[in-house]
Each structure stands twice: as structure tokens, then as C-alpha cells.
Amino acid sequence: MKATVKPKSQPNTDSEIWELRLYVAGQTPKSIKAFANLNRICEEKLAGRYRIEVVDLLENPQLAAGHQIFAIPTLVRTMPSPMRKIIGDLSNTDRTLVGLDIRAAD
Amino acid sequence: MSRARHKASGSLEPVQKSPTGIQGLDEITRGGLPKGRPTLFCGSAGCGKTLFATEFLVRGATQYDEPGVFMSFEETGEELTKNVASLGFDLKNLIATKKLVIDHVQVERSEIEETGEYDLEAIFIRLGYAIDSIGAKRVVMDTLESLFAALPNEAILRAELRRLFGWLKTRGMTAVITAERGAGTLTRHGLEEYVSDCVILLDHRVTDLVSTRRLRVVKYRGSTHGTNEYPFLIDEQGISVLPITSIGLNHQVSNERVPSGIPRLDTMLGGEGFYRGSSVLVSGTPGTGKSSMAAHFADASCSRGERCIYFAFEESEQQIIRNMRSIGIDLGRWVKRGLLRFHATRPTAQGLEMHLVTMNKQINEFRPSAAIVDPVTNLISTGTAKEVESTLTRLIDFLKGHGITLFFTSLTHGNLNLERSEVGMSSLMDTWILLRDIESNGERNRGIYILKSRGMAHSNQIREFKLSDTGVHLSDVYLGSAGVLTGSARAAQEAKEAFEARARRQEIDRKERALVRKRRALEAQISALRDEFEAEEEEIRTIVAQEETLEVSIDDQRREMAQVRKADSGNLKPVERPRRSHAIRINGKRRAR
Numbered sequence: 001m002k003a004t005v006k007p008k009s010q011p012n013t014d015s016e017i018w019e020l021r022l023y024v025a026g027q028t029p030k031s032i033k034a035f036a037n038l039n040r041i042c043e044e045k046l047a048g049r050y051r052i053e054v055v056d057l058l059e060n061p062q063l064a065a066g067h068q069i070f071a072i073p074t075l076v077r078t079m080p081s082p083m084r085k086i087i088g089d090l091s092n093t094d095r096t097l098v099g100l101d102i103r104a105a106d
Numbered sequence: 107m108s109r110a111r112h113k114a115s116g117s118l119e120p121v122q123k124s125p126t127g128i129q130g131l132d133e134i135t136r137g138g139l140p141k142g143r144p145t146l147f148c149g150s151a152g153c154g155k156t157l158f159a160t161e162f163l164v165r166g167a168t169q170y171d172e173p174g175v176f177m178s179f180e181e182t183g184e185e186l187t188k189n190v191a192s193l194g195f196d197l198k199n200l201i202a203t204k205k206l207v208i209d210h211v212q213v214e215r216s217e218i219e220e221t222g223e224y225d226l227e228a229i230f231i232r233l234g235y236a237i238d239s240i241g242a243k244r245v246v247m248d249t250l251e252s253l254f255a256a257l258p259n260e261a262i263l264r265a266e267l268r269r270l271f272g273w274l275k276t277r278g279m280t281a282v283i284t285a286e287r288g289a290g291t292l293t294r295h296g297l298e299e300y301v302s303d304c305v306i307l308l309d310h311r312v313t314d315l316v317s318t319r320r321l322r323v324v325k326y327r328g329s330t331h332g333t334n335e336y337p338f339l340i341d342e343q344g345i346s347v348l349p350i351t352s353i354g355l356n357h358q359v360s361n362e363r364v365p366s367g368i369p370r371l372d373t374m375l376g377g378e379g380f381y382r383g384s385s386v387l388v389s390g391t392p393g394t395g396k397s398s399m400a401a402h403f404a405d406a407s408c409s410r411g412e413r414c415i416y417f418a419f420e421e422s423e424q425q426i427i428r429n430m431r432s433i434g435i436d437l438g439r440w441v442k443r444g445l446l447r448f449h450a451t452r453p454t455a456q457g458l459e460m461h462l463v464t465m466n467k468q469i470n471e472f473r474p475s476a477a478i479v480d481p482v483t484n485l486i487s488t489g490t491a492k493e494v495e496s497t498l499t500r501l502i503d504f505l506k507g508h509g510i511t512l513f514f515t516s517l518t519h520g521n522l523n524l525e526r527s528e529v530g531m532s533s534l535m536d537t538w539i540l541l542r543d544i545e546s547n548g549e550r551n552r553g554i555y556i557l558k559s560r561g562m563a564h565s566n567q568i569r570e571f572k573l574s575d576t577g578v579h580l581s582d583v584y585l586g587s588a589g590v591l592t593g594s595a596r597a598a599q600e601a602k603e604a605f606e607a608r609a610r611r612q613e614i615d616r617k618e619r620a621l622v623r624k625r626r627a628l629e630a631q632i633s634a635l636r637d638e639f640e641a642e643e644e645e646i647r648t649i650v651a652q653e654e655t656l657e658v659s660i661d662d663q664r665r666e667m668a669q670v671r672k673a674d675s676g677n678l679k680p681v682e683r684p685r686r687s688h689a690i691r692i693n694g695k696r697r698a699r
Binding site: 057058084088 | 209211212213217218219220221222223224225226227228229231232234235253257
């Protein structure tokens with residue numbers, strides 16, 4: 001009867017799995033750099049709670065329109081919602097963290 | 107025009123063109139946009155950039171078998187489809203039949219975080235994918251500048267745009283790029299720097315509360331083009347640009363004549379009416395019957411089975427039909443039979459040039475052999491004198507080129523000199539008929555005369571112009587020492603003349619009768635004399651006969667006596683009697699009896 005209302009899950013709760021998708025177009029230096037930066041940040045902040053999918057638009061060009069990708073590389077946080085987009089090679093860690101809404105203090 | 111290939115000499119090959127299919131634009135650009143190159147359409151908000159771009163793709167897909175990709179940075183595919191449906195473009199169908207791809211690139215500043223280096227390769231990939239999926243030949247990017255608002259790193263953006271235009275060229279895409287107009291520059295972000303082949307500027311200006319859309323080809327590398335500003339119209343059939351300056355004074359002329367619908371006016375115009383394809387101006391003060399003359403002309407055209415279009419700027423279609431019925435002209439039946447079309451608008455509804463675009467369109471659609479503009483002066487009030495002259499010249503040239511007889515009515519104000527007030531227009535007109543009020547004896551009458559009529563002998567006399575329930579009639583005016591007499595003064599003068607004529611007639615009759623009487627009296631006298639003479643003659647003859655009888659009997663007696671006396675027979679020949687003729691002179695004439 002009196003169902004307890006669960007507080008809305010916070011993006012950085014331990015239980016949640018982060019789903020990240022990195023859009024690249026072939027093995028360009030920028031893409032490689034972005035992938036390396038992403039791996040590093042995730043290991044530091046979200047160890048064990050993340051999943052990275054790399055989408056190569058050269059192989060699957062039809063996927064670009066679906067996610068409204070216009071820049072390369074683009075990182076999309078699909079989970080937790082809301083969706084967030086970061087463009088660039090992620091070389092600025094602070095801005096990446098802000099963009100992904102991962103608290104630097106964590 | 108220059109779409110013909112010259113394969114042999116690569117260096118001398120003219121710019122190849124891709125026709126847009128937009129009415130008029132291909133004439134201004136002499137064949138279309140540069141093939142395989144980007145063209146920039148720039149202009150402020152609401153001047154029709156997106157519509158130009160869309161029509162370019164739709165016409166390409168439907169008329170030239172060139173499928174197209176529409177990359178939209180502002181509107182979604184659905185919004186775009188809905189927006190252009192009112193122009194008669196069915197984008198859904200084109201998408202379904204693989205003639206068109208719409209790719210909406212959503213660039214939301216708030217959703218985007220920038221960290222480090224990036225490029226816009228994804229746009230290239232999307233574009234490339236869309237092009238390959240339908241084998242596109244045309245690309246529209248509307249409006250690339252949205253990227254400037256969304257992406258703070260302008261250096262990257264500019265580098266990428268340069269790369270994009272280069273890429274489009276290598277892919278051989280005929281591309282249309284739209285851009286917002288900037289203050290003092292063609293585009294807000296200097297896109298014209300990247301697109302150097304063809305730049306077309308669209309403009310939406312308001313003069314005297316009337317807005318007109320205009321287009322100008324700012325540059326077109328490697329090609330001649332019309333350099334003026336051309337007005338254009340957006341309506342249910344898409345865009346039409348009015349490029350009718352290009353027509354020179356070399357149209358074919360016709361010797362054929364078309365009746366004006368008023369027999370006596372035809373008589374004044376050398377007996378046959380106007381030349382086909384000439385321009386006729388009927389000007390006059392209010393209420394002189396200009397519209398009635400126009401109605402006569404329309405009626406005459408339609409009854410020959412020719413189509414006629416009537417541009418009315420003062421009265422509605424129904425009102426004209428009702429009013430003309432009162433002078434015995436039934437225009438309604440021609441409308442029903444599709445020979446007459448009315449196009450009634452208020453002059454203030456749009457600018458002068460837009461009116462001309464509309465008229466141009468209507469004429470192209472309806473293909474009439476005669477056009478009436480009633481009155482042209484209302485149009486003139488919507489523009490400046492210079493504009494009016496140039497646009498009317500274009501219209502008249504256009505119509506003459508098509509052999510359409512043009513009938514203008516023009517309202518002049520009583521206080522102006524009739525001949526001078528329209529000097530700007532007069533040189534454009536082949537025939538100018540003036541209707542004027544003649545005021546005298548407390549009444550107002552209408553006079554008509556032909557001010558000029560090129561290439562035909564025409565009457566120089568003023569006629570009186572009368573409206574009756576059987577239409578317009580012309581009658582002679584009285585020209586005398588008192589000047590021109592019309593109306594009741596003319597009637598009075600005519601009555602006076604008729605009375606005098608009658609009096610003269612009577613006098614002549616009387617004199618003739620007197621003569622007859624005189625002759626009769628004389629003849630009576632003559633016959634009396636003759637009777638008398640005959641009686642006398644009779645008497646004389648009787649006496650002569652008696653004398654002769656007497657002579658004969660004397661002769662006989664003498665012969666008898668001779669026989670009795672046995673005289674010599676040789677002497678007994680009968681006596682020769684001289685033959686007598688009686689001649690009588692009557693009235694100096696010799697009459698043989």
C-alpha cells in the first residue's frame with residue numbers, strides 16, 4: 001500500500017552502468033587520441049562501471065544521422081539519461097568531466 | 107544556352123550550367139547555376155532562401171532527373187515538407203521514390219561540450235551517404251551558418267567549410283548554400299569567401315508600405331548574366347522571377363487588325379481598328395466611359411473566339427459584369443465559356459513589380475490574345491515614376507513579343523493637362539484615344555478623339571461619345587463658330603438646322619409647284635392655239651379641196667368638150683399639180699405635219 005518512493009538515481013551512483021559511445025571516422029590521430037583519453041578518464045573515475053562502444057562511421061555511415069553526429073570525434077553518453085554529447089579529442093579532462101557530468105571530486 | 111559541350115577544347119569550355127527550373131531565374135543566369143559547383147544564395151530572414159533551395163531540388167528531381175540531397179540545419183524534414191506543401195511540392199513522394207533525401211542536422215549549442223580537436227567529418231559522411239543512396243546530383247545546405255552559432259571554435263569551422271566546398275566540387279555536386287545577410291557584407295560570416303562561382307542576393311524591401319521581393323545575381327564567374335534587380339513572386343506554383351528586361355525592340359509586327367468593338371471607332375481608326383499586338387491607351391477623366399470601352403473591346407475579342415484577360419484594379423469581377431450588362435454587354439457568358447478571365451486585385455495589395463509578375467504569370471497561364479488593364483494609373487500610384495516606366499516597358503515588350511493586343515485605360519484628373527500628364531507612358535503606346543468631358547450649357551458630355559495611332563490613317567475629328575443600353579455609340583459633334591457643340595446644344599443646333607432645311611425644302615417645293623402650274627398654263631395656251639389653228643387649217647383645206655374639185659371638173663369638162671370637138675389627143679395630158687407641204691412653226695420648233 002505504502003510503496004516507498006525510491007529517490008531518483010544519481011548519475012554517479014555506484015550501481016549504474018555508464019554507456020558511452022564514441023563516434024570516429026577511421027583510425028585518425030584525433031580518434032586514437034580521443035579513445036585513449038576516454039579510456040583513461042573512465043578508468044580513473046568510473047572503474048568497472050562503464051562500457052565503451054566505438055562506432056566507425058566509415059563502416060556504418062547510416063548511423064551518423066540517427067544520433068545527430070556532425071563532428072568527429074563525438075562522445076555520446078547514452079546512459080544514464082539524459083543524453084550528453086561531447087565533441088573533440090577529449091584532451092581537456094576537466095571539460096570532459098563537466099560534459100559527462102562526472103563530479104571531479106569523486 | 108551555354109550548356110552545349112565543347113569536348114574538343116578543354117580550355118575554352120564554357121561554364122556548364124544546371125537549369126534550376128525556376129521560372130525566370132534560368133533566363134537571368136543564361137541557363138542555370140554553374141554545374142558541379144556551389145552557388146550561394148544570401149539574404150535576410152524571410153526573403154525566400156529556403157524556398158529557392160527547395161524548388162531547385164524539386165525541379166531538378168522532377169524535370170531534369172537529377173536527384174538531390176537537402177541538408178537542413180534549421181528545419182526538420184517534416185517541417186520542411188509541410189512548409190513547401192503550400193507551393194505544390196510533394197516532398198514525401200519524392201523521398202519515397204528516391205529522388206530526394208532530407209537530412210536534418212540538429213546542432214544544439216546547449217547540448218554540446220567542446221574539448222580539444224575535432225573536425226566535421228561526420229557531415230561529410232552523412233552527405234556522402236545521402237548522395238550515394240539516391241545517386242544525387244544536387245545538394246542544398248540550408249543554412250550552414252547555424253554551425254557558427256553552435257560551435258565556438260571558428261578556426262576549425264572555417265577550415266572545415268573550405269574543405270567542404272572543395273569536397274562538393276570534387277564530387278561534382280551542383281550545390282546551393284544559403285546564408286544570412288550580414289551588416290555591410292553579403293553574409294554574416296563571410297561565406298562568400300568560399301563560394302566564388304556564383305552568388306545570388308535575395309532581398310525583401312518595403313517601400314511605401316509595400317514589400318517586394320527582389321533578386322540580383324551579384325556574380326557569376328565565367329558567364330554573362332542579367333545584372334539588374336528582378337522582382338520575384340512566391341505563390342502556389344513556386345517561385346517566378348520576372349526577367350523581362352532582356353527583350354529588345356525586335357518583336358515581329360502584325361498587319362492584322364482587330365476591331366475595337368465600336369464600329370464607328372474602327373472607322374476613325376482607318377476603318378479596321380487596332381493593329382494586333384499593339385498597345386492602346388484610353389485615357390480620360392473620371393466617368394468618361396473608359397471601362398465601357400474596355401468592355402466593348404473584351405466583348406469583341408471573345409466573340410471572335412479569342413481569349414482575353416481583364417486585369418481590374420478598381421472594381422470586382424461581379425461588379426464589372428453587372429455594370430456592363432446595363433449598357434448591353436454580357437461579359438458573364440464569356441467568363442462561363444472560358445474565353446474571358448478576370449483578375450481583380452487592389453493596387454495596394456502588393457508592389458508594382460509584383461503586380462507585373464502576377465500579370466506575367468496569368469498571361470503565361472491563360473495565353474490570351476488580348477489583355478486589358480483597367481486602369482493602369484492605379485498601378486502607377488504604387489511605384490515611383492521611374493519604376494513605372496521601366497516596368498511598364500518590360501510588360502509591353504513582353505506582350506508585344508507574344509502578339510498580345512494590350513488595352514490600357516488611364517485615369518487623368520480634370521485639373522491636369524490631359525496630353526501632358528502621361529507623357530512618360532505615351533511613348534510606349536501605339537494608339538492613344540482620349541476621352542474628355544465637354545462642359546457647356548450646364549451639362550456634361552463626353553467627347554472622344556484619337557491623339558495618335560501609329561501606322562494608320564486616322565480621323566482627326568472629335569466625336570461625341572454616348573452610352574446607351576445598347577452600348578457605346580459615337581456621333582458627330584457640331585463644329586461651328588461657337589466651337590464644339592455637344593449634348594443638348596448639339597441637339598438644338600441640329601433641330602435648328604433641320605428646321606432651316608425643312609424651310610428651304612418647302613420653298614423649293616413651292617417654286618417647283620409654281621413652275622409646274624406655269625408650264626401647265628402655257629401648254630393649255632399652246633393647245634388652244636393649236637386647236638384654233640387646226641380649225642383654220644380644216645377650213646382652208648376644205649376650201650382648197652373645193653377649189654381642186656372645181657379645177658378637176660373644169661378639166662374634165664374641157665376634155666369632154668375636146669372629145670366632143672375631136673381635138674388632138676397628144677395635147678390631152680393631165681395637168682401636173684404641184685405637191686404642197688404645210689409647215690407650222692410652234693415655239694420656234696419646226697414640226698412637220
